[in-house]
Amino acid sequence: MMGEALSARERRAARTREAILDAARELISERGAHGFSLREVARRIDYSPAGLYEYFGNKDELVAAVVAQGFERFSRYLLSVPTSLPPRDYLLELGMAYIRFALENPQHFMLIFNTPDLRSPKPDDEFIAEGTHHVLVNGIQRCLDAGEISNNYRRDDLVFAAWATVHGMSTLIVSHLSQDDHDWLATSRTMLEAWCRGLRPSP
Amino acid sequence: MMGEALSARERRAARTREAILDAARELISERGAHGFSLREVARRIDYSPAGLYEYFGNKDELVAAVVAQGFERFSRYLLSVPTSLPPRDYLLELGMAYIRFALENPQHFMLIFNTPDLRSPKPDDEFIAEGTHHVLVNGIQRCLDAGEISNNYRRDDLVFAAWATVHGMSTLIVSHLSQDDHDWLATSRTMLEAWCRGLRPSP
DNA sequence: ATTATAATCGAACACCGTTCGGTTGTCAAG
DNA sequence: CTTGACAACCGAACGGTGTTCGATTATAAT
Structure with a gap:
């Protein structure tokens, strides 16, 4: 792995990370922080809830992002x-x-x-x-x-x-x-x- | 039932209602609205969670009170x-x-x-x-x-x-x-x- | 004493966040 | 090209939540 450019893997990871963030942002805009749930985010981007933990340590970290x-x-x-x-x-x-x-x-x-x-x-x-x-x-x-x-x-x-x-x-x-x-x-x-x-x- | 004075039953009901509110208020003061849960309130006053629904329609109503x-x-x-x-x-x-x-x-x-x-x-x-x-x-x-x-x-x-x-x-x-x-x-x-x-x- | 009804509970349902073990796919080294 | 390491992902489970419902007990009126 080179120290500089992003590999294909990393680009993909960055993209799904972005997808998660987009879905989370949209969900919060729709329902507010109260009606926000990890599982709903996962549903919207066709992931399993557990999959999100590859990108964010927990719910609070996602919200913080x-x-x-x-x-x-x-x-x-x-x-x-x-x-x-x-x-x-x-x-x-x-x-x-x-x-x-x-x-x-x-x-x-x-x-x-x-x-x-x-x-x-x-x-x-x-x-x-x-x-x-x-x-x-x-x-x-x-x-x-x-x-x-x-x-x-x-x-x-x-x-x-x-x-x-x-x-x-x-x-x-x-x-x-x-x-x-x-x-x-x-x-x-x-x-x-x-x-x-x-x-x-x-x- | 007379239309005016409170019966023994009503006095008891009012007292447990107050107990629920006290526990709820205390819990919110301790942990904030975020860490507030109906079940914890029930635990603190030795009630079953379902019992609270006799006094408040749901969580939001209790919080509203x-x-x-x-x-x-x-x-x-x-x-x-x-x-x-x-x-x-x-x-x-x-x-x-x-x-x-x-x-x-x-x-x-x-x-x-x-x-x-x-x-x-x-x-x-x-x-x-x-x-x-x-x-x-x-x-x-x-x-x-x-x-x-x-x-x-x-x-x-x-x-x-x-x-x-x-x-x-x-x-x-x-x-x-x-x-x-x-x-x-x-x-x-x-x-x-x-x-x-x-x-x-x-x- | 009987009966209606208030008060309460246990158990269940659906949802949640989180963890864990296993499966798949991908990439680099041999 | 094979192989092995590892990233990415999932299914299932655990313990927590709010809420409902049927059953049970206690109380008051008859």
Whole structure:
């Protein structure tokens, strides 16, 4: 076996691994984390339940892999916000991207942030998490540097509050207000603007 | 059977019903909603699993009953905030009570707000929910009336934003930051104060 | 004392996650 | 080309779950 290119065997393995992940992701999107079962995943890709254990150590590892994929997707939402925007707009659009992800991928949003006891086994998660977290820290820092936010507050406290606000909005909309036909994106934007405005330095 | 007082039978039934609820609540507090099982509840009160079905139609109904109890407890936190406080202080302490409940009852907080597919079967929930919701609406309204918050914003949007902020803070602390030994209550207070201050009418 | 019915249980069913031993297919070395 | 090692996969089983049902016991009303 060469150290570099993938052998036919490895390519096949990678493909079925992908098939498992696809089926798992789809199943979670359909029925949520609650109605997710290994055996149903196996059924959908015509495998025996035991076969999956060749690719994932157990159910939690499979779920963790789906979470990792979802988190990657989530980080793409955040990273798609152009850094060329002025500091306050950038921060605002960052928050809107957060909420948009939740509204457009409710099951995965729940899965990623609402799943208890998901101690990330791979440092991959931490890495991406640190990545997206850093995006937010940067957004706040830019506003501070530009004098758009009063420097009476500690940066980390601002990060916490900003994160909590968009996370709370997302959670509430997805899990409690989704049946309302209200335009929650518009409301969120309005109140996020107010939040930014309210933190400007006093004259 | 008389229409009014409880018979001996009914008193016994009410007591075992309470025993079931107690065991269920305790089990959830110990292991969270994930590690909760009907059979374990039955074991703890020396019942057969089938016996529980005399008191609760199924697992979800039992969980819903525990949720209802937790929600009552939650509403007591909110209602314990003295309405005699000045509007802005009242609103602030309302938020702090929300967060305090989450920190002091993490498993129940998760259960109440993080449990998917819990369509409240009893109007009881809705009633209490409406009750606590009304507390928040009143808190905002009082600030508006007192001129403590700019009336450039729609009241319902303010309610949404306030709710989202404290809910987000609670969720983040309980499920992502609980291992930090940071004083999150203090941070939350600081940023909630900033939030209130930021919404004051412009001069 | 008899009877209706509430309260409870044992056993069973179907589903779940997981393990294990065995079978098949594939690939590389001889 | 044969052979042997190993990856890939499966069937069957174990212990766990929620739930149902028929039978059994305890209680209250007649």
